[in-house]
Amino acid sequence: SAVISQKPSRDICQRGTSLTIQCQVDSQVTMMFWYRQQPGQSLTLIATANQGSEATYESGFVIDKFPISRPNLTFSTLTVSNMSPEDSSIYLCSVEVTGVGEKLFFGSGTQLSVL
Amino acid sequence: DQQVKQNSPSLSVQEGRISILNCDYTNSMFDYFLWYKKYPAEGPTFLISISSIKDKNEDGRFTVFLNKSAKHLSLHIVPSQPGDSAVYFCAASADAGGTSYGKLTFGQGTILTVHP
Numbered sequence: 001s002a003v004i005s006q007k008p009s010r011d012i013c014q015r016g017t018s019l020t021i022q023c024q025v026d027s028q029v030t031m032m033f034w035y036r037q038q039p040g041q042s043l044t045l046i047a048t049a050n051q052g053s054e055a056t057y058e059s060g061f062v063i064d065k066f067p068i069s070r071p072n073l074t075f076s077t078l079t080v081s082n083m084s085p086e087d088s089s090i091y092l093c094s095v096e097v098t099g100v101g102e103k104l105f106f107g108s109g110t111q112l113s114v115l
Numbered sequence: 116d117q118q119v120k121q122n123s124p125s126l127s128v129q130e131g132r133i134s135i136l137n138c139d140y141t142n143s144m145f146d147y148f149l150w151y152k153k154y155p156a157e158g159p160t161f162l163i164s165i166s167s168i169k170d171k172n173e174d175g176r177f178t179v180f181l182n183k184s185a186k187h188l189s190l191h192i193v194p195s196q197p198g199d200s201a202v203y204f205c206a207a208s209a210d211a212g213g214t215s216y217g218k219l220t221f222g223q224g225t226i227l228t229v230h231p
Binding site: 006033104111 | 156157
């Protein structure tokens with residue numbers, strides 16, 4: 001399995017500012033993913049973060065808005081830039097672990113509210 | 116375009132009875148399906164999965180059924196317990212055997228409430 005620590009657990013931010021969310025895993029993993037859950041909506045994949053290469057963004061998400069870093073195999077950050085109230089969501093880090101039945105593990109999420 | 120749909124936002128069941136949660140999908144490329152459970156302030160946790168080569172998978176009280184022709188899957192919980200009360204997400208992958216298992220498409224979730 002994998003234990004994922006995500007910080008901060010929640011934050012209230014002002015419009016126009018940026019927030020960086022950290023994701024720390026207790027083991028080395030190749031694939032890390034960032035998801036967003038808007039209020040009342042399903043989880044939506046923002047991007048795949050691979051160590052040593054640029055993140056791969058899904059349709060509707062761009063690097064300027066959601067820059068991602070992946071400096072090593074246990075850590076990643078997601079920045080929500082120039083925030084607006086529409087960015088109020090739960091942001092979730094997840095990791096893929098091969099060789100086990102449960103392959104995708106999620107962090108507890110960051111509850112972001114933008115005023 | 117919602118490729119995975121859970122049309123019931125909520126479900127209320129009596130303890131000991133069966134809970135049936137439904138999920139429909141539109142993308143015929145999906146070949147792996149999962150159910151996740153989510154409590155408030157926690158991340159989703161994996162419950163059970165099924166490959167498209169099967170039509171049923173069972174794990175204890177949880178059984179997932181897949182009807183490929185109808186593009187429909189369901190999760191049965193028998194018997195239901197108050198601790199099962201949570202949000203249940205259906206998810207699908209079109210690349211389970213490829214390079215990225217983690218690129219999942221989720222449904223909107225169903226809030227299950229099990230009453231004592």
